[in-house]
Amino acid sequence: MSATDHPGGTVAAGPDQPVTAQLPVHKPSLNNAAVRVLLAWSGVLAVLAGLAWAVGAALAGVSPLVTVPTGAALATVLWVVSTECAAPRGGWGRGEPDHAALPRVVAHQARQYGERLDGLLAGSPQDLAAVLRDARACAAALGERAEAVAAIGERAGSVPARELRAHHDRLAREAAAVPPGPLRSARRAAARDTAAWGDWRERWEAAEGTLLPALDTASGRLREVQRGAAAQLKRRARNQPGTPPDVAPLAADVAAARADLDRVDGLTSGFVPPPAAGTAGRTHRATSLLSGLLALAVLLFALAARIGPWMLHTSMILAIPVGLAAAGAARRAPRRSGALLRTAPAVAACVTCLVVALTGPLAYHQLLGDRTAALVTAREKADGTRYDFGTHYSVEERSGGEDLGRMWTGPNEAVHVGAELDVSADPLDWARPVADERLGLAWAWAAVTGAGLVVLAGGLALTAARETREARARPARP
Numbered sequence: 001m002s003a004t005d006h007p008g009g010t011v012a013a014g015p016d017q018p019v020t021a022q023l024p025v026h027k028p029s030l031n032n033a034a035v036r037v038l039l040a041w042s043g044v045l046a047v048l049a050g051l052a053w054a055v056g057a058a059l060a061g062v063s064p065l066v067t068v069p070t071g072a073a074l075a076t077v078l079w080v081v082s083t084e085c086a087a088p089r090g091g092w093g094r095g096e097p098d099h100a101a102l103p104r105v106v107a108h109q110a111r112q113y114g115e116r117l118d119g120l121l122a123g124s125p126q127d128l129a130a131v132l133r134d135a136r137a138c139a140a141a142l143g144e145r146a147e148a149v150a151a152i153g154e155r156a157g158s159v160p161a162r163e164l165r166a167h168h169d170r171l172a173r174e175a176a177a178v179p180p181g182p183l184r185s186a187r188r189a190a191a192r193d194t195a196a197w198g199d200w201r202e203r204w205e206a207a208e209g210t211l212l213p214a215l216d217t218a219s220g221r222l223r224e225v226q227r228g229a230a231a232q233l234k235r236r237a238r239n240q241p242g243t244p245p246d247v248a249p250l251a252a253d254v255a256a257a258r259a260d261l262d263r264v265d266g267l268t269s270g271f272v273p274p275p276a277a278g279t280a281g282r283t284h285r286a287t288s289l290l291s292g293l294l295a296l297a298v299l300l301f302a303l304a305a306r307i308g309p310w311m312l313h314t315s316m317i318l319a320i321p322v323g324l325a326a327a328g329a330a331r332r333a334p335r336r337s338g339a340l341l342r343t344a345p346a347v348a349a350c351v352t353c354l355v356v357a358l359t360g361p362l363a364y365h366q367l368l369g370d371r372t373a374a375l376v377t378a379r380e381k382a383d384g385t386r387y388d389f390g391t392h393y394s395v396e397e398r399s400g401g402e403d404l405g406r407m408w409t410g411p412n413e414a415v416h417v418g419a420e421l422d423v424s425a426d427p428l429d430w431a432r433p434v435a436d437e438r439l440g441l442a443w444a445w446a447a448v449t450g451a452g453l454v455v456l457a458g459g460l461a462l463t464a465a466r467e468t469r470e471a472r473a474r475p476a477r478p
Contacts, residue, residue, distance in 0.1 A: 042082030043181025050075025063428035080292030103150035110143035156204035164198035218260035289329035293349035304360025305431035345459025352452030366442035369424030
């Protein structure tokens with residue numbers, strides 16, 4: 001794999017080469033062939049994993065009402081994780097290229113001219129003061145235009161448009177060479193972002209030949225105005241105090257400077273506000289993260305109902321990736337979304353995942369459990385190994401003798417084998433039974449879980465709609 005040298009640094013030219021900071025094309029560095037193949041097929045593997053989960057649980061006798069949602073949730077979580085692993089990284093070059101130096105100098109000069117013109121206003125005759133005020137306003141406008149041009153030049157970076165176009169074509173070929181899935185999406189997002197940067201760079205290359213001289217010329221004219229006014233005031237004070245100043249040349253220079261600024265305005269108006277670094281090619285990033293969080297909450301709900309709540313330290317470890325994903329979804333939500341839409345789904349995801357990890361079985365039985373009378377068939381006292389504490393009971397249905405299995409949590413008071421218990425059993429044959437007396441606050445956990453899922457699902461739908469509108473509003477890229 002070769003690399004192309006350019007004034008801003010080295011551009012990685014191959015699919016296996018890491019990209020330098022000078023040309024962040026949003027292509028993950030995949031030096032390991034096995035990782036690259038895994039990411040290429042990660043979408044297919046995610047779907048197969050979800051399907052295998054659903055089929056295996058169905059063969060074990062679990063109701064399709066459980067196997068289908070949990071299989072889909074598992075596939076979604078794996079897909080989103082793969083998407084984030086293959087996600088474009090970096091942003092457009094934001095260094096200090098040489099072509100941004102002149103606008104910065106002009107902006108500094110404009111501020112100096114404004115200060116000096118303010119000083120000349122004191123004691124100036126009325127006609128000269130009017131010209132100086134006009135020149136001061138022009139200097140302020142020059143500073144603003146120079147800062148804007150400097151920002152555009154920095155955003156354009158130092159990579160020529162032809163190299164960006166060539167890299168875009170290379171990324172498009174790479175995307176076509178991998179199977180559908182997260183890696184292809186990442187390559188296409190990289191290509192779109194590189195095209196967006198190339199468009200910006202092309203407009204800059206077409207305009208900089210006029211923009212920079214116009215700024216320099218306007219600065220020179222204002223410098224002449226400041227010097228000419230200072231010279232006239234000095235002569236007026238020393239030699240001829242009553243002689244009116246000659247403001248015609250000064251006014252002509254100010255008018256010419258404004259014409260230069262109008263020319264700058266005409267060229268900079270075509271530079272629409274650029275996307276945030278790393279977001280030009282990526283679409284529906286917040287939607288992807290929120291859908292992964294919703295699927296994770298559903299999957300955790302099902303797993304907690306099956307195996308019981310996890311230890312507190314396990315829930316705290318789980319909170320780290322959940323919190324990072326929620327924060328990422330909130331940060332990447334559409335900019336024009338309200339604060340509530342940006343934060344409520346993320347907060348709901350964190351709360352829901354924490355609640356279902358700790359109290360999932362209780363909420364599950366409150367929603368889906370059937371109350372039934374049972375007989376205790378076995379009693380076992382845990383010895384505390386592997387974080388297993390308390391007394392475990394196995395029960396069977398009293399009327400039909402059907403084995404209900406080992407209880408997730410028993411009654412408040414210890415009972416012996418053969419005792420009768422009121423339990424909540426799962427008609428879908430997924431969750432383990434619980435003692436009915438343990439469900440006193442289950443309605444609260446069920447309400448929190450349901451409300452969290454509803455807020456997360458509603459926020460996901462609104463975010464997806466907002467990101468879809470933004471994607472459609474963007475200009476077409478090659």
